């Protein structure tokens with residue numbers, strides 16, 4: 711991947727700011743009684759209001775503006791008639807295009823007033839912390855394997871399974887650019903990070919096994935044992951001496 715120019719970095723920063731705002735507003739609206747279709751419609755309107763475009767619309771045949779994956783769905787869930795209930799685990803994964811530059815980010819939230827407890831709490835906490843453990847490795851000269859290894863160690867500390875067939879990636883001009891960024895690996899191996907690269911780090915973990923499959927819609931990816939999964943993602947810029955989280 712070519713490092714981004716200063717002009718591109720400025721545009722991707724603004725793309726990330728729009729994403730951050732819309733993602734958090736939509737995540738807050740994920741409540742019992744709300745359908746995933748309504749969340750997608752809200753996303754579309756908010757993106758428009760902030761001057762951003764949905765980067766996922768039409769990408770690889772995706773028919774909507776945001777991926778909403780509930781419970782055993784890991785990623786690429788298609789918004790529809792499903793009405794959220796109490797205690798659903800909802801992943802909102804959004805891509806934003808602004809002045810030609812794309813950012814990509816996801817959060818997972820639990821619906822309803824009950825705070826998550828036990829294994830669900832562990833799943834959410836560890837997956838989010840593993841994202842930051844990976845981000846902490848980002849620095850020119852470090853390698854993709856340093857990120858993956860750090861993510862992996864955090865997830866395994868809580869005995870979670872890592873979805874190994876889905877990976878993070880470079881991002882910017884396209885939704886998916888090189889290099890791939892697995893959520894596991896050996897420190898000191900893989901592509902080297904350079905100043906100006908923009909990458910999406912996105913751990914996906916489950917309470918059961920690591921095996922996933924594609925549903926009959928051809929898009930939604932779910933855990934094969936129907937165990938719950940969580941997904942957190944940020945787009946990160948490699949800076950001269952470390953990183954800047956753009957989303």
Ligand code: MG
Nearest residue numbers: 803814815816
């Ligand atoms: Mg994403």
Ligand code: MG
Nearest residue numbers: 814910912943
């Ligand atoms: Mg991504």
